[in-house]
Every structure is written in structure tokens, then in C-alpha cells.
Amino acid sequence: MDTETYQEGRVVHQPEYIDGHSVEIPILKILKQDGSVYKNADMPKIDQQHATKIYHTLAFHRVLDERMVASQRQGRLSFYMTALGEEAAIVGSAAGLDDNDMIMAQYREQGALIYRGFSLENFMNQMFSNEKDLGKGRQMPIHYGSKDLNYMTISSPLCTQVPQAAGYAYGQKLKGNKQCTICYIGEGASSEGDFHAGLNMAAVHRAPVIFFCRNNGYAISTPSTEQYAGNGIAARGVGYGIKTIRVDGNDLLAVLKATQEAREYVINENKPMLIEAMSYRLGAHSTSDDPSGYRTREEEAKYAAHDPILRMKNWMLAQNWWDEEQETVLFEDLRQKILAAVKVAEVIDKPAIDELITDVYDVPSAQLEQQLSTLKEHIKKYPDAYPVTAGRIK
Amino acid sequence: MDTETYQEGRVVHQPEYIDGHSVEIPILKILKQDGSVYKNADMPKIDQQHATKIYHTLAFHRVLDERMVASQRQGRLSFYMTALGEEAAIVGSAAGLDDNDMIMAQYREQGALIYRGFSLENFMNQMFSNEKDLGKGRQMPIHYGSKDLNYMTISSPLCTQVPQAAGYAYGQKLKGNKQCTICYIGEGASSEGDFHAGLNMAAVHRAPVIFFCRNNGYAISTPSTEQYAGNGIAARGVGYGIKTIRVDGNDLLAVLKATQEAREYVINENKPMLIEAMSYRLGAHSTSDDPSGYRTREEEAKYAAHDPILRMKNWMLAQNWWDEEQETVLFEDLRQKILAAVKVAEVIDKPAIDELITDVYDVPSAQLEQQLSTLKEHIKKYPDAYPVTAGRIK
């Protein structure tokens, strides 16, 4: 019985309180903005090859985000979300995992998917919801997923992936294959009931899951000061009895270090861990959003000075693992490839009308087959009204 | 922006973790089992009159619980829940409030209602769901409620009252009448998503609400060790930035002290507070439960030795505010009154059939009126089949 433990705790006879200040939460930093490393810093495991892969991922990420926002502005794409300013948190954590570990993301973690090697074509096909999209054109842009790459398809309802990650990781533990799950979540979504349910379930049932909170200061227009009254999300780990660390989310080496240690811990101990990465959402929430309605340019400029990609580049330069010429070539190459890929993907056909009813069940029900065939007859009668599908109905 | 604060926090360059042990949670105790008070203990505000009212409440509570379990065993009552062993936590907290403060209970807090002066008849009418029940015979026994006494009607779905209490208290704050809300909750129900939502909302929007968690070690058959992995419920207060205290729930004076201070705090600061009262559910979960399926008699016996009512009685005796003769007279009197009240209430008619459709809306819809009149015609045709209502349909 737990109660006994408490009875054995320190007994006081005058009220003594605890509160949000009762626990001090240090923040881990390894890399300075100028690319130098703090004295005595504990470095993550990283070599030139790994660092180069990470930097390529960051570059791809930055160019993809830039190009897709431009495409959206040009009216070629309906919607997009950048991760501007948060790339180190996302890519650094993905780089601390094994490729067979499961990634359950919120939506702003394309960086993790780039790191895993999702092809440019796959990105484009999803965003243009064409017939080559792995998700069959059923979700809004940026809702990627890939079974092969162990990247769970994004779901818009926030925080639902948190208890799911506990369950997924529990299944990994049952299988005994020494794999873990990382679950990304925003500081805003962390207010949902599912957050509480998921962290508690994971702690009680000892699931090997890393809860990785991107605290970027905003949930759409709502600043984190109106989201919670405690000391961020890390302070909640105490309540669940979950080992927790806070890192500078713009410091890729710190994020990588924390994730590498977390992976070791959750797999060896069969317990969850919580990482809170402090960062700032430099861009708009999405292309539908206009941050000038709720924050100042000055505020944005202040945080822009902490660009995590530049910080990593500075370190790479200092290591002599990278130079300015490589930088120019890489970025130019990426811009061209991405532009070309947009042009290809945007003209690929939408999925055939038959895909309207597949995957509702493992096999379409008789009723769905009936609804589809009625619909096809209707489209044949009015082909002009349904230009996307009419031409291709046999 | 909050993030700035973090950037300003202590910076480390080697991973440093926090976890369930990062915060020490002392437990407040004032009264020993023998009725003596710990040296230097901070006493609550209490005088003989108040103490006597409290003790009368405890006595009524104990006898009511005993008698109603017996009535249930005799088949007179369908269902009952005792609060055996937890009376000090419930009555002690209620006694720390003003009568105009709102009480939003889970279900095991009849003690708070007794303290407020709910009549024996009202208790009985609810339990026998007769036509005099304030709740019109619509809920299972023990789902009391009283507008006059500011005791919100109990709702079976667990934890729903937690965010509701935040909202209720916010409304009190808007009104500016210096009243607060107490919200009772079990350590089991504290796993629900609504717990997280409610505590966070209260903290962010500064609602004057006292969250009072009765940690009695069990949620039906589930021990608290399978309910959470952290240090009880108190440790969660840190995460929400809510001032928190843990008390010995079997120590009425400690509970009273904590509640008195909490009330001052939440009303003056317009902030919530969390109290965790450690206790033990000595009885079965309810009359439908049999604890021998999940715990030993030895365990029960160990906790029975901490009877909170006896502890309070010992203190009253030591104060010369109470004697054995008063004790005998009071308990005997209560037994007789309660037995008599059962006999009265159990033969009072059930509510009239018209009450089947009232209170679904403020005014029954035309459709409901139609359904009722069809039903009445039907009952008139088959009076023998509906003996409870048939005789009284005009």
C-alpha cells in the first residue's frame, strides 16, 4: 500500500506547502550560437557522417518549408505548416533514435520524417493529395505517414497520439524487441486530457516511450502564459513519477544528447521519459494564420537571432566538417529539386473514385459498394460537374 | 513569453534529471491517535461549540453508514456507500468552510452534507427515491444534492465535477462575493482527463477552488500502486503551479487547519489550492463490492487501528468537551432516529409518473407531453403491470 509510504514520509506539525517553485528545472545546453561548445559539456555520440546527415536534413527542411510556403502563396497548395526555428529540436531528437523505433508526431515534425529518408516525391504526393500519396489523398497537406519508415500517420485531433504512444510502446515491450516509441507533442496540446491519461498509463504500465514536448511558446495565438501556470511541461513529469529533462531546443547537440540517453533509459528500464525542448515558433502557426494579430515583430526578431540551423552550421564549420561552398551548392540544389518536384506532383491525377470507399473497413461493405456504384452512375450522367474523377470511370 | 524565463533558468552542460523524487512532500499531522496534540503543532481555529458540532456530525455519519449498510443487507435499500475510515477528511474539510461556499463532491462525502445540516428525512427520501426526494427519485442512493445547502447534486461519471468546480469558482470570483468552491475527488478518479483539464483551467484562470483529494488507497479493487507511479496526487500540484499540501486524512485537526488556510488563500489570492488527505477506505467500495477478492483482513485491521472518529473523540475527552455518557446517549439516540426515519421513508410513494418527463428541459417539449400521455393511457390499460404508478394516474 502506498499510503504507508506517505505515513512514513517527513511529518510536520505546521502547514508546509509545495508549489510550482518546489522543483528547480535546469536546462541543458551544449552548443553556443557561435558554434562553440560549452566548457565541460557532455557531448552526444556524433561523428562526421552522422553530423553531415543531420545537417543535410536541416537544410532540406529549411528549403522545403520556404518553397512550400511560397507554393501556398501562389495558390498551388491549399495549406502548409513550417517548423521554422524548431528544426534542431525535431531533427536532433529523430537523430537520437534507431530507424526501427516508432515515431508518433503531432504535425510539425516533418524534420523527423526527412531524417528517416521519406522521399521528396512522397512529400509532394501527400501535399498535393494525388493518387501516388501513400495516404491516398485523404488528409490535408502535411499529414504524412509511412509504415516502412515507422512514422505513424498524422492525425489532426490534438494529443490523441499520446495515450496511443503508451500503448504502442507497451506492445513493443511485449514483443521484447528492444525498440521504443517517441511521441512528439506541443505545449498547447499538452493541456488535453489525453496528455494526462497517456503519461500516467505509460508510467504505471512501464512503456518504453519518450514523450518529447516541443515548447515553442504558442498554440496558434495563445501564448504559453495562457496555457499553463506551472513551470512548463517538464514540471509535470514529477507528478507522474517520470524521469524528465529540459533542453534548449535550439541546440541540436543538447537535444541529441538527451534523446540518446532517453532511448537507453526507456529501453533498459522499461519506463517512459519526458523531454521538454524550449524553442520558439518563428513562423506563423500555418499558412492560414497571421501572427501579427497577436505578437510583435520585435518579439519575433529576438528569437530569430537563435536560429538553430545556423548554430549547427557554425559548429560544423568549426569542426571542419562543412564549408561555405558546400552550403551554397546544397541549398541551390535543394531549391531546384524541390521546385521540380512540385511541378511533377501537382499535375498527377487525384486518386480514382474507387478510393472513396476503400479503407473504411478492411473490405468495403456491401452497402458501401452500392453507394459507390450509384455515385459512379451519377458522375457518368454529369461528367462536367465532377471533373476530377469523371474522365476515369470505366 | 515564458520561454525567456526558462532560458534564464540554471544552465547545465551535463544532463540533469528530475523525477518523482525531486520534490519532498511532508505530511501535516496535529492530532495523535490517543487524543493528544503534537508539540508545537499549529492548531486550527476551533472552539467547543464548533468541535461539538463536528463531533455530532462524525457520530451521525458513523451511525448512518452502519444502519444503511444493514438496511441494504436486509433488502430494504438497493445500494449504499460508506465512508468508513475517511470521516475526518470529509467532515474536517467541510468544517473549514463557510456555509455559502459551494461543495462539489464525488459521492463519498455525505459527511460534508451532514455538517451542512441536510435533514435525516432528506437523506432517507433520496435513498429510497420516494416522492419527497429533492432529486425526484432519479438517481441511485447517495446521489444527494441541495441548492439551499450549496451542495451540488452528485453525478456518477467520475471527475466531471473537477473542471466544473473550476468554472463554478470562476463565476464566484466574477460575482465578487468572496466565496469559494471545494471539489472532492478520489485518487482513482484523479486519473481521468478531466482532472488535468480542471486543475490546469483553475490555475490559469485563477479560480478560487480547493481541490480536495481523498487518497484512500483504492479505486474499487485497484490499489493506488496501480493507479499512478508518482508520489500520490499532491506531486501533481507542482506541475500545474498550484499550491499544495498533504495532510493525514485521519487527523481531523490537520484537515481542518489545512482547509481553513486554503480557504483564506484561494479567496484572497484568487488561485486554486490542492489538498491531498491520506487515508484508507476501511469499508467495501459499495454494498455491491466484496474487498476479500483483492485485499487481506490483516491489511484492513492495520488501518482500522487509525479510526479517525475515535481519535477525535479522544481529543474531545482530553479537552473535557465530551464524556462517555454523552457518547452513549448520542449514539443510541442516533440509532433510533435513523431506524425510525428508514421506516418512514421506505413507505412513502414513489414520484408520480408525471415526473418522468419534467426537468429534461425547463418546460417539457410537446413531444414529451405526447409520450407521457400515451404512456398514461397504456398504464391505465394495464394497471397491474405498473403497480408503482398505476394507482395514482388521474
Next chain:
Amino acid sequence: MAQMNLLQAINNALEIAMTENESAVCFGEDVGHFGGVFRATSNLQEKFGKARCFNTPLTEQGIMGFANGLASQGSVPIAEIQFADYIFPAFDQIVNESAKFRYRSGNEFNVGNLTIRTPYGGGIAGGLYHSQSPEAYFAHTPGLKIVVPRNPYQAKGLLLAAIRDKNPVIFFEPKKLYRASIGEVPEEDYQLPIGKAEVVKSGSDITLLGWGAQMETLEKAADMAEKQGVSCEVIDLRSILPWDADTVAESVQKTGRLLINHEAPLTGGFAGEIAATIQDMCFLHLESPISRVCGLDTPFPLSHEKEYMPDELKTFEAIMASVNY
């Protein structure tokens, strides 16, 4: 009278309600300073202060729990759920709590002051999580009222009625009309009745019934049918719960035919309830089966939204099938 779009009409109703009653409080995700992601609550925080119009943490169950508590205390909460697709985490608070609060307490307590506003429906390329029409999920719940306006005039009058109604009301706003639907709206206070359908156009051959954004579809289909010589009576149900069976039955007794249209999937949608009731009330008058033109039994699609929707062509076809039965 002023020209307003649907958002402006809603904003105007909220302003009137908050001016009239100082215990009226608006809140939800991004509802405060920013005025909501669709800007329905624009300027309310400026006008009424942060205590009465505010952002909440991101938790729908928390929003609705808080709203229930506030309503039971006597304040007048007007809670926003950012998209109807995200109302489900609050399902327990709405269906088990709001709906049953008065009944279970014998009216010792109630949350009659509660209003829930939420944008619903397709038309913004939102896919399965920004397009749902969940009215039928709530319509199986005694104790709730459910209202859906079709244009700015209706929106203002019905929202004011919903806020003042002494029962919890869910107010579904057709988001594709937020800016697209513009009309004359009186600047002063007025109310439209909850629980009353409106005959938008009278006719003699078939009754077309719908609500919200689909009313446009029905009107277009009616125009097409008229060209074929079929006279359509068009009815806007306006309230899903309680719903006005009498007005519908009266119409069907005249026309002999009924077609119901909604965006939500066919199976379990509210058209089923209407058809079941009307076949009973009008059995001897029906000249053809009651027809349901609804969404397919799939999640709301993205690239096939056009094909999924119960549009005017499908409606027209169903009208003709019914008439030629």
C-alpha cells in the same frame, strides 16, 4: 438594417448578449485577444475585458466542464469549440453532464444558461478533421437543444435565442458560409424561435427538408426541378432538437413526398429520425418512399469532397426519382 456576413452577424449577436447581461462570458481556444481562428469573437475582449472574453488552455473537455460549472453557478457561458470535429473530447461533459444536469438533480441545479458555438461542415478542403457535421451524435440526447442557422439573419436571431434559452444549446455554424453568405441583418436585438422550422418556399409536389449550408443546395435543386415542372416546397428545419415534426408533416400531407438532405453520412444521420417519424405521421399520404440525399458512409474525404457531397445534382436526381416513382 446593415449588410453583414455570417461571422459579423454572430459577432453582433455576441456583443448584444454581453452588453445586456454582465454575467455573459465568451471563451474557447484563441477566442480572446485574437478573436478566434475565424474571428467570430473579434473585439469582444477589448470591449468587455479579459475576465469576460478569454483564451482557454487547449482542452475541449476542460472548456465544456468549465462551462457547465459556470452555468450551474448562474453565469451565462458562451463556449466556442474551434471546429465541430474537435467537440468529441467534450462529449462526456455535454452528453452525460450538460444534458442531464437538471434532470438528475430534480432541478436543484441546471446549466440552462449554457450555449456552445462551433463551426461545422465541409466546403473548405478540410478533409476528415475539418469538415464534420456531428449534429446527429447529439440529437440522441434528451436535454440538449441543437440549432443550425442558414444565413446571417438567421444566425443572429437564432444565436440570441440560444443564449437566452433556459436549456443547454449547441449552435452549429456553417463555416463555409462565414464570409460567403452576406445579407441584410437588423442592427437591433431580435430573436427567432428555437424548435420551429421555416417554410422557405412553398410548393405542391415534393417537400425538400434540410438545414444550414445545405439549404442553398436544396434551393438550387428546387430551381432545377421547377424547370422540369416539379413544384418544390423547401423547408429549413433550423432546430434539430427539438425538431418541428408538425410543420414537416403538414407539408408532406400536402405534397405527398419528402426528401431530406444532410452533409453527414447517411447511416445514423438525423434524416433517418425524420424519415421514421414522417412515414408514421403521413403513411397514407406518401406517394413515394422518403428519400435521403446525404453524405456517403465514409469519413469526410479530401480529394473526393465534391463527389461525396449531397449536392444539387444528386438532390435533383432524387427529386425526379421520387416524383416518377
Next chain:
Amino acid sequence: MAQMNLLQAINNALEIAMTENESAVCFGEDVGHFGGVFRATSNLQEKFGKARCFNTPLTEQGIMGFANGLASQGSVPIAEIQFADYIFPAFDQIVNESAKFRYRSGNEFNVGNLTIRTPYGGGIAGGLYHSQSPEAYFAHTPGLKIVVPRNPYQAKGLLLAAIRDKNPVIFFEPKKLYRASIGEVPEEDYQLPIGKAEVVKSGSDITLLGWGAQMETLEKAADMAEKQGVSCEVIDLRSILPWDADTVAESVQKTGRLLINHEAPLTGGFAGEIAATIQDMCFLHLESPISRVCGLDTPFPLSHEKEYMPDELKTFEAIMASVNY
């Protein structure tokens, strides 16, 4: 063959499923050592270990979120919700997640292995929070399957089918029959089909349709009607989603009349969907309006449970009204 009550049949099915597949896992509130508050999972923890049969913290949304994750990983979760009245905190995880998991990912991922068990319905003096029949709330959700057994034999065969079905299935257990319904049940493994109704008794004058505990009511009412010379065909729908419209329509084409009975409130209940579909499929065969004998449009009452219930007398009356229409 053995005599089993409904609980034993369920326990037996769970044991078979867990023996056959070592990734099958049972969990829920009090499900572990204690075997559940109704004891449906008795002895499973003893037999299969704590890792495969365990108590969860008290959080329905957590249970269902965890179950969704576990199913997507490839394990076979069999989650219990202690009472169907308490399934609503998990509504989002079920309706927005379980139901749409496969569709939204283009079948990159699915939760087809998922089964949710939950006791539903009246009969235990449980009042509004221990008596609900929420099947219709889920029946509006493409992607889910919904099954309700009426006796021990059906329970075992349908539960095994549900666990093995490659789609998420909600299995509603009629709790008032847990111990009351006793029958012959094969000890070996067998399955009954999901999506197929069963004609329990054939007849010629009217079709009576129901599911779960209400099947007893229909049979009693049929007996009463037979005494009046009315021959009733009695059908157990068994699956609410997908539901077997063909079997029902075939019957109604023969009898010309249909009565549907369920415990849940009338408005928005699944009888509405059935009536709407069948009036369409059988329009020219219907000799009287389709009749719905259901709960009243109120929360489930306590002291008036008897009056509220769609019992055999109300059913009998409705049969006679239909036949004498």
C-alpha cells in the same frame, strides 16, 4: 456442450482468444486480479500473467488511446469499459481515432485488431448512469462495427468473431442477462457472423426486430400476439453496424409490417435508421407504418424504469395497432 451463463460464455471466449494468440491483451478498470466488477475477466490474470491482463488507471480515454496504439502496433487489445455509460470520455478516441485510423492513413496503419467490450442497458436499478444503451451514438460512425449478443451462445460466438475481425468492434454486453441468461454453449471454438441478422422465429403477419436483452421482450410480445392470432416473425439484428438490411427487408416484404424495439430513447435511436431504410426498400409492401417501441426521450429513469422501458405490453399493443391499422 456446457451450461454457461452469459458472463461465463464471455470469459470462455476471452480465454480461447488469449490462448490462441499470445499478443491478445485484456485490460480495463478492475479487470486484472479482481476479474472486473462483473467478473467477466476472472482468472485471466492468473492464467496469462499480469502483462496480458491488467488493471488500468481510471481513465476511459486513456484505456481507448492505449488500446488504439496497441492495436496499431499489431497486438490484439481487448479493452473493457466498466459501464457503457462511461464510454463517453473515450468518444474521441473511438469515433475520431479508431474509426478513421485505416482510412486516414491509406491503410499504412490500422487498428483492426481492436475489440471494446462494455456492459450496457437497464434492469439493475441503475438509474441514468448505469443503464444507458449508447449503440446509436456509435452507429453514425463509418469504420466501426457494433455487435450485441442476446444469450450465452451468441455471446461466445460473436465475441470470438469480434476479436478476430480485422476492424475495430464495439461489443455491447446486456448486463441484466450476465447471470440471468443461461444456456448450452459448446466448449470448443466457434464463431458467429458479424453483419448477419438471425431469424429467431418465423411468422407471417409482422416482423419484430430487436437486439440484446430486448429479444426476450419481443419473444414474450410475440407469444401474446400469437394468442390473438397474429403470427410474428422475430429477428435478432445482432450487428448494429454494419446491419443486415437485406434479411430485414426480405422479412418485411413477406409480412408487410415492421416493429423495431430498443431500450435507448426514441429520438435519434437506431430504430430510426432502420425504419428510414426499410420504408425505402419495402415501400410497396408496407401495410402499416413502421412502428418504433423504444425508450422515452428522457434520461434513463430510476423509480420509473418499469414505465420507461419498451416492455412486452407496449410491444404487444404496438403489434396489434400495426395489424389493425
